[in-house]
Amino acid sequence: MDTGEPIPKPPRVLTTRCCIVGGGPAGMMLGYLLGRAGIETVVLEKHADFFRDFRGDTVHPSTLQVMDELGLIDDFLKIPHDRIQKMEGYFGDTKLRIADISRTNAKYPFIAFMPQWDFLNFLRDKAQRYPHLKVMMNAEATGLMWSGDAVVGVQAVTREGPVDIRADLTVACDGRHSIVRPAARLEVEDIGAPMDVLWFRVPKGTETDSLFARLEPGKMMVTIDRGDYWQCAFVIAKGHYDEIKSRGLDAFRADVSRLAPILRSHIGDVKSWDDIKLLTVAINRLKRWTRPGLLCIGDAAHAMSPVGGVGVNIAIQDAVATANLLAAKLAKGPVSEDDLDAVRKRREFPMRMTQGMQVVMQNNIISRALSPGNQPLTPPLPMRLISAVPWLQGLTARFLAIGVRPEHVQSPEV
Numbered sequence: 001m002d003t004g005e006p007i008p009k010p011p012r013v014l015t016t017r018c019c020i021v022g023g024g025p026a027g028m029m030l031g032y033l034l035g036r037a038g039i040e041t042v043v044l045e046k047h048a049d050f051f052r053d054f055r056g057d058t059v060h061p062s063t064l065q066v067m068d069e070l071g072l073i074d075d076f077l078k079i080p081h082d083r084i085q086k087m088e089g090y091f092g093d094t095k096l097r098i099a100d101i102s103r104t105n106a107k108y109p110f111i112a113f114m115p116q117w118d119f120l121n122f123l124r125d126k127a128q129r130y131p132h133l134k135v136m137m138n139a140e141a142t143g144l145m146w147s148g149d150a151v152v153g154v155q156a157v158t159r160e161g162p163v164d165i166r167a168d169l170t171v172a173c174d175g176r177h178s179i180v181r182p183a184a185r186l187e188v189e190d191i192g193a194p195m196d197v198l199w200f201r202v203p204k205g206t207e208t209d210s211l212f213a214r215l216e217p218g219k220m221m222v223t224i225d226r227g228d229y230w231q232c233a234f235v236i237a238k239g240h241y242d243e244i245k246s247r248g249l250d251a252f253r254a255d256v257s258r259l260a261p262i263l264r265s266h267i268g269d270v271k272s273w274d275d276i277k278l279l280t281v282a283i284n285r286l287k288r289w290t291r292p293g294l295l296c297i298g299d300a301a302h303a304m305s306p307v308g309g310v311g312v313n314i315a316i317q318d319a320v321a322t323a324n325l326l327a328a329k330l331a332k333g334p335v336s337e338d339d340l341d342a343v344r345k346r347r348e349f350p351m352r353m354t355q356g357m358q359v360v361m362q363n364n365i366i367s368r369a370l371s372p373g374n375q376p377l378t379p380p381l382p383m384r385l386i387s388a389v390p391w392l393q394g395l396t397a398r399f400l401a402i403g404v405r406p407e408h409v410q411s412p413e414v
């Protein structure tokens with residue numbers, strides 16, 4: 001019987017060796033590495049481009065080392081960026097230095113502050129030389145395809161209609177709001193984070209300061225220099241956005257100006273709450289990263305908080321480890337779940353150590369700073385000690401900037 005309803009288009013079918021869901025740092029780096037190894041790979045990215053306001057901007061020495069090993073570093077460092085060696089901020093009125101990367105033996109001893117869309121565009125452009133890699137933009141994964149208890153691909157929607165992508169291996173790189181992990185019924189261990197972030201930009205005046213972080217009783221903010229504007233992160237206690245809004249925009253602007261006087265002259269350009277985005281912060285991790293035919297990495301396996309600016313770099317390290325452990329096997333055919341689990345075994349320790357540091361920082365410093373009350377903030381003893389002893393700043397820098405178990409790119413021959 002003809003109901004007059006349009007008949008839904010049957011999905012197109014694509015077949016590939018590996019389907020990566022999500023074109024963030026983990027997904028684009030893994031796509032690049034598998035394409036380089038000559039493995040048929042499709043990356044699905046739900047957005048039309050990488051240009052989004054919120055992307056972590058910190059490219060750490062561990063990631064610069066990876067770019068060096070890929071032979072990309074010279075071109076990469078031609079992209080406009082700022083270099084930071086000393087991580088400093090104000091705790092109340094006390095200026096503290098918590099890490100000094102110049103004291104490490106990193107080949108590139110600095111953090112490159114670069115908009116993440118520049119980083120991802122760069123990887124995509126360089127990957128064009130690899131014919132086995134296909135990056136599909138505007139392609140949103142909506143579900144998994146199963147055969148018994150094994151994942152055999154991904155269902156996606158694109159501007160041209162639905163697509164079924166059949167793949168020997170699916171890798172979830174779809175971030176902390178992953179749709180793949182619930183679809184695969186993977187259990188999440190929630191560690192929790194006491195804060196969220198209000199994210200907005202303020203045009204630049206004639207200020208010359210660059211990175212700036214300040215904690216005051218009940219408030220905390222960070223500003224990142226993005227050339228012609230400041231990218232601002234105002235950290236709030238989780239769940240307190242409505243309360244902040246109810247005090248009005250003028251009160252919010254006044255708080256921002258007090259914490260970051262460099263923003264005073266242009267804070268009026270934040271004209272409504274629509275100019276401010278609420279970013280939710282999470283720390284969690286999967287108990288199991290795999291199903292047969294499926295692996296989760298990056299924030300999809302372990303959501304990182306902004307503390308230390310490490311999440312992007314951990315995601316890149318996951319991608320390098322995945323390619324190192326799986327590319328040769330994947331080139332020959334499907335890989336076993338034990339092979340996939342080798343990635344978790346390799347990456348779980350550094351991930352847990354890093355999340356542990358984030359939890360210590362958020363519970364001892366951020367929670368204290370954000371708790372109500374006007375008592376003066378004094379930095380905890382370990383922070384004062386690190387700030388006073390330069391070689392300790394080298395240790396913290398090594399932990400943050402190079403990481404616990406740095407990954408190195410292996411040769412592409414598989």
Ligand SMILES: Cc1cc2nc3c(=O)[nH]c(=O)nc-3n(C[C@H](O)[C@H](O)[C@H](O)COP(=O)(O)OP(=O)(O)OC[C@H]3O[C@@H](n4cnc5c(N)ncnc54)[C@H](O)[C@@H]3O)c2cc1C
Pocket residue numbers: 021022023024025026027044045046047055056057058139140141142173174175176177178179197279280281282297298299300303304305306308309310311312313315
């Ligand atoms: C407020 C905040 C600030 C942070 N600041 C920093 C920082 O300064 N430095 C730092 O190193 N880390 C920072 N982090 C952590 C960092 O953002 C993450 O750890 C990192 O982005 C993880 O990379 P990823 O590739 O795993 O996931 P993501 O970067 O989240 O990338 C996931 C990608 O998948 C795409 N996607 C999602 N769903 C689908 C779908 N269904 N189909 C297709 N594509 C999909 C998304 O569009 C996205 O491109 C911050 C985190 C928060 C919450």
